[in-house]
Amino acid sequence: MKKIALVGNPNVGKSTVFNALTGLHQHTGNWSGKTVSNATGEFIYNDNKYVIYDLPGTYSLIANSQEEEVARDFICFGEYDLIIVVCDATCLERNLNLVLQVLEITDKVLVCVNLLDEAQKKKIKIDLDNLSKILKIPVVGTSARNKKGLNNLLKLLEYQEFSSFNFKYNDDLESAISKLIPILENKVKTLNPRWVALNLINYNAKIYYKITEYLNYNLLGDEIIKNQILEIRKNLNINNEEITNSIIKKCEEIANQVIKYENSNYNDINKKIDRVITSKLWGIPIMLIMLFGIFWLTIKGANYPSDLLFNLFSYIEKYLLYFLEFINTPNWLISLLISGIYKVLTWVISVMLPPMAIFFPLFTLLEDLGFLPRIAFNFDGLFKKCCACGKQALTMCMGFGCNAVGVTGTRIIDSPRERLIAILTNVFVPCNGRFPMMITIITIFFVGINSHNSFLSVLLLTLVILLGFLLTFLISFVLSKTILKGIPSSFTLELPSYRRPQFGKVIVRSIFNRTIFVLGRAIAVAVPAGAVIWILANITVSGISLLNYLADFLNPFGKLIGLDGAILLAFILGFPANEIVIPIMLMIYLSTGEVIEFENLESLKQILIDNGWTNITAICMLIFSLCHFPCSTTCLTIKKETGSIKWTLISFLLPTIIGIILCLMIKQIVIFIS
Amino acid sequence: MFLSDLKVGDKAIIKKMVTNENIKRRLLDLGLIEGTKIECVLKSFCNDPLAYIIRGAVIAIRKSDSSNIEVELI
Numbered sequence: 001m002k003k004i005a006l007v008g009n010p011n012v013g014k015s016t017v018f019n020a021l022t023g024l025h026q027h028t029g030n031w032s033g034k035t036v037s038n039a040t041g042e043f044i045y046n047d048n049k050y051v052i053y054d055l056p057g058t059y060s061l062i063a064n065s066q067e068e069e070v071a072r073d074f075i076c077f078g079e080y081d082l083i084i085v086v087c088d089a090t091c092l093e094r095n096l097n098l099v100l101q102v103l104e105i106t107d108k109v110l111v112c113v114n115l116l117d118e119a120q121k122k123k124i125k126i127d128l129d130n131l132s133k134i135l136k137i138p139v140v141g142t143s144a145r146n147k148k149g150l151n152n153l154l155k156l157l158e159y160q161e162f163s164s165f166n167f168k169y170n171d172d173l174e175s176a177i178s179k180l181i182p183i184l185e186n187k188v189k190t191l192n193p194r195w196v197a198l199n200l201i202n203y204n205a206k207i208y209y210k211i212t213e214y215l216n217y218n219l220l221g222d223e224i225i226k227n228q229i230l231e232i233r234k235n236l237n238i239n240n241e242e243i244t245n246s247i248i249k250k251c252e253e254i255a256n257q258v259i260k261y262e263n264s265n266y267n268d269i270n271k272k273i274d275r276v277i278t279s280k281l282w283g284i285p286i287m288l289i290m291l292f293g294i295f296w297l298t299i300k301g302a303n304y305p306s307d308l309l310f311n312l313f314s315y316i317e318k319y320l321l322y323f324l325e326f327i328n329t330p331n332w333l334i335s336l337l338i339s340g341i342y343k344v345l346t347w348v349i350s351v352m353l354p355p356m357a358i359f360f361p362l363f364t365l366l367e368d369l370g371f372l373p374r375i376a377f378n379f380d381g382l383f384k385k386c387c388a389c390g391k392q393a394l395t396m397c398m399g400f401g402c403n404a405v406g407v408t409g410t411r412i413i414d415s416p417r418e419r420l421i422a423i424l425t426n427v428f429v430p431c432n433g434r435f436p437m438m439i440t441i442i443t444i445f446f447v448g449i450n451s452h453n454s455f456l457s458v459l460l461l462t463l464v465i466l467l468g469f470l471l472t473f474l475i476s477f478v479l480s481k482t483i484l485k486g487i488p489s490s491f492t493l494e495l496p497s498y499r500r501p502q503f504g505k506v507i508v509r510s511i512f513n514r515t516i517f518v519l520g521r522a523i524a525v526a527v528p529a530g531a532v533i534w535i536l537a538n539i540t541v542s543g544i545s546l547l548n549y550l551a552d553f554l555n556p557f558g559k560l561i562g563l564d565g566a567i568l569l570a571f572i573l574g575f576p577a578n579e580i581v582i583p584i585m586l587m588i589y590l591s592t593g594e595v596i597e598f599e600n601l602e603s604l605k606q607i608l609i610d611n612g613w614t615n616i617t618a619i620c621m622l623i624f625s626l627c628h629f630p631c632s633t634t635c636l637t638i639k640k641e642t643g644s645i646k647w648t649l650i651s652f653l654l655p656t657i658i659g660i661i662l663c664l665m666i667k668q669i670v671i672f673i674s
Numbered sequence: 675m676f677l678s679d680l681k682v683g684d685k686a687i688i689k690k691m692v693t694n695e696n697i698k699r700r701l702l703d704l705g706l707i708e709g710t711k712i713e714c715v716l717k718s719f720c721n722d723p724l725a726y727i728i729r730g731a732v733i734a735i736r737k738s739d740s741s742n743i744e745v746e747l748i
Contacts, residue, residue, distance in 0.1 A: 059703035091730030094705040244702045251705065274716050274725075274732075283719040377734050381720020384736060390723075490697035490739045492704060495716070495725055495732040 001049045003079060004157065007071055007102065008086035009095055010057030011370075011496040013114045015039075016144040017086055018054040019505060021154075045154050053080075059094075061101045062204065065414040075105055076191070076207075077214045082157065086112045089119035089126055089141070090497065093255035099135065100167055100247050105195045107162040110138050112153055117143035118497065123262035131258045136165045145502060166194070169246055176201055176232045183224055189215060200229055201236070202243055270497050274374065283378050288462070290371075294362050294400075295465075296458050299435060302354035309353065310597070313346035339594035340534025341527055344580060347595060348526040349519065351579040355432040356515045359401045364510035368501035372397065376493055386473050387480035387488045389418040392425075396472065399429035402518045403630055404637040406431075411641075415489035420647060421476050423638055427630040427655045428468045428475065433578040434625050438464060440582060441625075444605045445618035468626050471658065483650075521633045525576035533573055533584060538593050551588050561660055562620030562667035564612065571624065576632045578625070616670050620663040627659030675747065677740035680714035680724065686745040687711055693742040701743075705729040711748070 008014045022041030039054040055074055056067035075083060085102055087095035092113065102109055113126060132139035138156045142149030168174060180197035188196045191211070199207050200219065212218050220226050276282050317338060324334045366372055372394050380390025391413050399406030406426040413419040430438065439457055442464075447457045480486060536547040547569070555565030566588040574581035583595040586604075589611050590596070598604035608617075629652045630638070639648045680686060688710045691698060706712070706728055715732060716725035725734040 059700075062699060062703075088731075094729040094731055097703070097705060241698070241702070245707050248702065248705055248707050271715065278716055278718050280719045377716075377723065377725065378718050378720070380734070380736065381718060381722045384722065384738075488736075488738070490694075490700055491723065491734075491736045492697075492700050492739075493723070493734040494704075495734060497732075 001051060002081040002157070003051050003053070004082045004084060005053045005055055005074060005078065005080045006084050006086055007055045007075060007098065008057060008114075009059055009088060009098060011494060012057070012086050012088040012095065013144050014054060014057060014086045016502075016505075017084075017112060017114060017142065017150075017153075018052065020144045020147055020150050021050075021052060045157065048158070050157065053078075058098070060098060061105070062207070066411050073210065075102055076195075077210065080108070082108050082110060082159075084110050084112050084153075086114050089113050089115045090122055090124060092124075092126060092259055093251055096251040096254055097247060100250060103135070103137070103165050104167065104198065105192055107137075107164045109162070110140070110153075110156055110159065111135065113139060113141045114144055116141045116149070117146060118499075125260040125262065127258045127260075131254070134254055134257065136163045145499075167247065167250055169243065170238075172236055173201070173238055173243075176236050179232065180225075180228060183228060184219070187215070187217065187219065187222070187225075191215070198243075200225070201232055202238070273498060274495070277374050278378055287375060287378065290366075291465075292458065292462050294359065295435070295461065296455075297362065298355050298359045298432070299439060299458065301358045305354040305357075306350050309346075309350035313342075313350060317342060317346075335538070335593070336531065336534050341530035343595050344530030344533060345523060345526045347583060348522055348577045348579050351436060352433060352522055352577065353515070353519060355435065356401060356518060357511060359432055360510040360514045361507050363397065363401055364506045364514075365501045365503075368499065368506055370496045370498045373493055373495050377495060380491065380493070382473060383476070384488050384491075386421075386476040387418075387486060388421045388476040389413045389415065389488070389491060390493065391491075392418070392422040392472075392476070395422050395426060396429045396469075399426045399431060401432055401514065403427050403429065403431045403634040404518060404521070405514060407634060407637045407641055415486075417480075417484050417486045418489060420642065421479050421484055423641060423647070424479065424651045424654060425472045425475050427634065427651065428471045428627065430465060430468060430626055431578075431631075433631065435461070437578065437582055438622055438625055440601070440604070441618050441621055444601055444608070445613075445615055464622055464626060467623075471627065475654070475658070518633070521636075522577050525632050526580075529573070529576040529580070533587075534594070536573075537587060545591065545593075547588055548591060560667070561624075561663035562616055562670075563624060563663065564617070566611070567617075567621060567624070571628055574631075575629070578631055581625075616667065620666055623662050623666065624659045627655045627662060629653075629656045675745055677712075677726075677735070677743040677745050678724070678737040680726075680745065682714055682717050682724075684747060685711065685713045686747050688743060689746050690744040691742070692744075693739065697739045701735075701739075704731070704733055712745070 006014050006018055018039065018041060022043050041052050041054070043050055043052070053074065055071040058068040058071040060068075061072045061075060074080075083102055083106060085099045087099065099109070099111055111131070113128060113131075116126070119126065126141070128139045128141050138159050140149060140152045140156055142153055144150065169177075177194060177197045180200065181193045184193040184196055191214070196211060196219070199211065208220075220229065277286055320342065321334070321338060324337065329337075375397065376390040376393045379393040383390045383392055392410075394412065395406045395409040398409040403426050406429065407423050410419045410422040410426070413422055438461055442457045442460045446460055536550070537545050539546050541549065551565035551569045553565065554568045558564040558566075558568045566585050569588060570581045570585035573584050580595065583597070586592075586598060586607060587595050589607055598607070629635070635648055635652060638651050639645065642648065675686075677686070677688070688706060688708050691701070691706075691708060710728065713727045714724055715727055716734075718724075718734070723734040723736045724740070725732050
């Protein structure tokens with residue numbers, strides 16, 4: 001079995017090469033953004049078995065962000081038989097930078113120049129044979145999307161005769177390196193002594209720490225090495241920048257030998273589209289319409305499959321019931337299993353699955369098209385004013401699908417401070433789980449049940465979402481001035497050329513990587529939640545269920561902030577999944593022992609009004625749906641991403657407190673006015 | 675003249691980069707060194723950041739990061 005790793009700059013089609021090689025035999029962890037963490041896949045070629053690792057996209061091996069660090073650590077310290085550096089033919093020169101850096105660490109390198117079809121369209125000609133000759137490694141050209149060139153790539157996987165391409169620095173540095181290599185050779189295990197020498201001369205604390213950790217040996221603690229280094233540094237006047245500059249100059253030199261631009265302008269169509277999208281006049285309307293359109297499609301499209309799933313599950317329920325009775329299950333257990341666990345579980349699936357299965361493919365299409373970085377580009381100015389990062393706009397977009405996905409997506413943000421801001425504020429973007437609840441309330445109280453005006457209700461929903469945006473900016477700003485003090489860090493963002501999305505792959509990738517992941521986690525929490533809710537609803541003390549006791553207990557506080565005890569309790573019990581908030585609320589109002597579906601909106605409205613709901617309750621409910629603690633899945637994800645209980649707690653309390661304050665204000669203002 | 679002063683459509687050569695280590699590192703990764711040719715191609719609707727073609731790729735850079743990079747129009 002051979003181990004192969006794919007590296008490359010972001011957006012060079014690395015994932016496409018990966019998919020083309022492995023088919024669907026892959027275990028992906030990259031359900032957020034593009035490739036964030038390693039994905040691995042297996043395939044067999046010529047009776048040889050290969051394992052292939054898809055590393056996160058990186059511009060260089062001096063890591064700037066967390067995902068780049070993953071790639072660097074693998075190349076420097078991982079075990080592999082071959083590294084394939086995937087390059088973008090349309091900007092090969094910059095990509096060569098990474099190739100040369102990888103070649104400093106290992107000889108086992110193969111270069112795959114991808115996107116040749118696009119280069120051809122842009123009239124860029126690349127002399128692959130010459131490139132191979134210069135670099136002394138195999139070079140293969142592909143357009144992975146059209147499956148061209150992949151056979152040549154496969155044939156080269158068995159290539160063995162690697163020779164070392166040693167990029168020569170200036171004489172002083174070279175002589176320093178050659179002094180160090182002999183004394184390092186037997187101390188650096190499998191690491192390349194030349195690379196270690198270079199890193200000792202050109203000291204970088206982060207990398208040095210990693211090397212020490214890997215060797216379990218402090219090289220600078222060794223007297224001979226230390227003295228040699230001190231002497232070298234005394235005589236050698238060289239800095240980091242010069243080293244990088246000489247690599248970049250080398251890239252330029254190679255590029256001049258192998259690349260021919262017949263038309264040096266960046267694609268005119270791209271330019272025209274970008275001019276419109278980023279214009280003052282059209283920028284914001286286009287993005288809002290896009291957002292609005294996606295919600296509309298998601299909400300409209302989800303209704304039918306949701307009903308279908310509901311019916312299917314209640315059909316299965318009948319047979320489950322027969323079966324449990326047939327095997328003489330005690331009544332209380334049947335009730336717990338069916339009315340408690342099964343009901344809640346299937347409820348969550350029916351309400352959650354369809355919108356996600358529509359939203360995520362749509363989102364992934366925009367991602368594939370190359371549209372998303374433009375959103376970050378446009379809104380970066382606003383985020384900068386809040387001392388945050390423009391890429392936060394992207395994680396917010398992901399948050400619409402699921403906040404947990406949004407939180408993981410923040411890994412694309414380089415600065416830890418800005419990343420925390422993005423994590424803490426992600427919950428102000430309402431996820432798919434909260435849309436149905438919001439839409440229901442909006443329809444009942446503000447649009448009118450019989451008007452069937454789904455356009456108006458989505459419009460009102462968009463307004464609520466804009467309030468969420470406003471809060472995001474506001475909170476980001478306040479955080480940067482208080483507990484997350486700091487100035488905006490540097491920000492560079494690549495705007496890749498637009499590409500025709502690959503519809504089939506998009507659907508497969510988004511469903512498998514994102515939807516199933518989120519659904520899996522939701523199911524895992526829905527089961528115990530179902531049991532707890534059933535227990536609370538069915539254990540009664542003097543004729544009143546625990547559920548109603550709790551609701552009564554919370555009622556005074558609920559009333560104070562324009563809600564009531566039942567609503568608050570429903571949100572608390574809806575911690576595992578916001579989809580079940582309204583069902584739980586009804587369960588409390590009607591004192592039933594199981595979650596029930598409302599017959600129609602008319603009867604739901606009647607129930608709510610009978611329980612004292614007014615328009616103010618509805619507004620407070622909308623605000624509270626937007627601003628309250630993240631669901632359990634998101635909390636777990638935040639804990640995992642920040643590795644800190646403190647930040648998880650803050651991300652829990654922050655939106656809750658803001659929600660309570662807003663609702664309290666609304667309620668008290670209304671009381672004051674009347 | 676500085677990189678941040680370029681107007682959409684302007685082409686220039688990088689003359690001098692006096693900027694902090696962090697952003698310099700990022701820009702070096704993208705192939706931006708003294709002598710590199712660039713073209714300003716886009717302006718976001720908040721006027722900041724601007725996007726430039728750097729070695730064939732379109733890259734957005736904030737004005738606060740590009741205001742210390744000296745350029746010369748060509």
